[in-house]
Amino acid sequence: MPDMITVPSDLLHRQITEVFASWGMSPEHAATAATVMVETDLSGVDSHGIGMLPTYQKLFAEGRLEPKAVPAVVRDHGPAVLIDANKGIGHVASHQAMRAAMDKAKQHGIGVAGVTGSNHYGAAGWYARMAAEEGLVAISLTNVVNPFLVPVRGTERALGTNPIAFAAPTTDPERPVLLDMATTTVAYGKVNIARRADKPLPAGWAINGEGGAETDSHKAFESRRLAPLGGTRELGAHKGYGLALMVEILCATLTGARISDLATGHFFLVLDPSAFRDRADFEADMAELLGRMRGNAPVDPAAPVLIPGDPEHESVTRRRQEGIPVVSTLVEEVRTVCAASGASFLLAG
């Protein structure tokens, strides 16, 4: 395809760290954030990897993202910890918070870490996966300060796409169960893809000004009103709304991340299966459960039933070999970011 280039993951990592370093971020923090972003691109979640760099640049320019921030532990009591990101990029505080929750889970059987005063942390699933790779079960949640979700019966955007990620280990540490989902029917990026293709939206993706279904992708892109998972009341949209509100309470109300301060909050929960039963029994039952799902008679024999995380795993395998596709418009946006930051531009074809 002529409208994209393919970039090896290590070059993408260098490009991102180069930009963050130009803002004054420490080498360690820049490397951490770049690793989260590049591994997200490897897993095929293009919306949350380098595609976010122009947004982060905008937040930096507006003074909302403080690259030199050092996350501070505000409370640390037994299995629970609260970290203030101090307006830093979300990835750095979240990596530290998930590490703390994992250590606490190994000690206490369960660990929880809240993060307040943060920014966008990339893909929710990355942090859950981090725990699963060490044999732990984990939940990763974040609220989103930009409102998209219109509650059932309402007409105005009230909550972010507030994602839920869950990961659980299997006998293959490279291949955990990994669920990572917005609590809206679709993420905003999907509306944009439909708009670019000039296609209508299915009813249940977006909401019009009267609270009904918006099927015009151009209008939906403009209004940014997304339906909660379920799409309509009849198909359970009150559940998607309820889940988004749950994420908001756990990430923001519990941690003190106030939307009025433009502060994002995150929530990490980790469980050590060994605290509940012998690991071998856990692993055997997990294998049985997943085997039962994969063995479900499929509609199409060529498209078997998947486990959450399968598509991401396949993408990682492919993109590690073939490189990461970056569309030309994004390449140009990164060039602009580099120029504005005084950073070297490394993605030239």
Added chain:
Amino acid sequence: MPDMITVPSDLLHRQITEVFASWGMSPEHAATAATVMVETDLSGVDSHGIGMLPTYQKLFAEGRLEPKAVPAVVRDHGPAVLIDANKGIGHVASHQAMRAAMDKAKQHGIGVAGVTGSNHYGAAGWYARMAAEEGLVAISLTNVVNPFLVPVRGTERALGTNPIAFAAPTTDPERPVLLDMATTTVAYGKVNIARRADKPLPAGWAINGEGGAETDSHKAFESRRLAPLGGTRELGAHKGYGLALMVEILCATLTGARISDLATGHFFLVLDPSAFRDRADFEADMAELLGRMRGNAPVDPAAPVLIPGDPEHESVTRRRQEGIPVVSTLVEEVRTVCAASGASFLLAG
């Protein structure tokens, strides 16, 4: 309406305890289970209160529900506990487990309790509400050993309706945020209601033998194949499937409740907001969040945006005054249960 009677909640409680006592259940256990069931009926969740008594009678008759079982603490380590229900009714072990998780949260900031070897525990939300009434944030999950949910791409029932309940305290202890949702688009009871009314189902509720939408309520009632929340792949059914699998892992795989043993598992998580921030700040931010939701411009001014738990709260207020409606067919089923159990029948008109 001639096809129902209205029963005061204390009479319903006496009827249920009478039946449980006739099976040999201790007065304390019978009272606990009856309280959970009656309060569920008060909250309007008719499918999970006394409506379950005939099913429990069947499980008792088949030897799957052991009324004299005493829950045993299998593991107890710091903030984490695992309880074996020993085949008892789920309500008794779950009440004990949630109590333990609450006490641990008050001590450690977070508490978790798994239950294995259990049976149906009634409404997931009841246990979450129990914690919210003491100012705690809670999650209550259960797997369901009867399969209903057909995974995306599949054609066979693979998981239960695996509900997620979440509760958070507000300044009014009588009125917590309370989400209680199946991870299927609808619970099976809604299919039955459509069948009785001879109405078609919306696409997205049930699945036919080829994995497509089943809109014939009679066929859907027969086949018991329900769609995951989202309804179709296009509207996010992979998310409902993923959430149901998450509930299965936390309730069954983590606790050792094997479906092959017909054992149900539950999972209770409790957080004390005071471990993260000052309670007054938490309460103020919660009030601001809920006020923002309620203030969302509604489609219909007569139907404002709700907070999860509002319908249940209104039902409790109404039914405490007016009594609990019990349809005549259920009254007759309870009469049959009493006759089979040698218990007094107290619901005579």
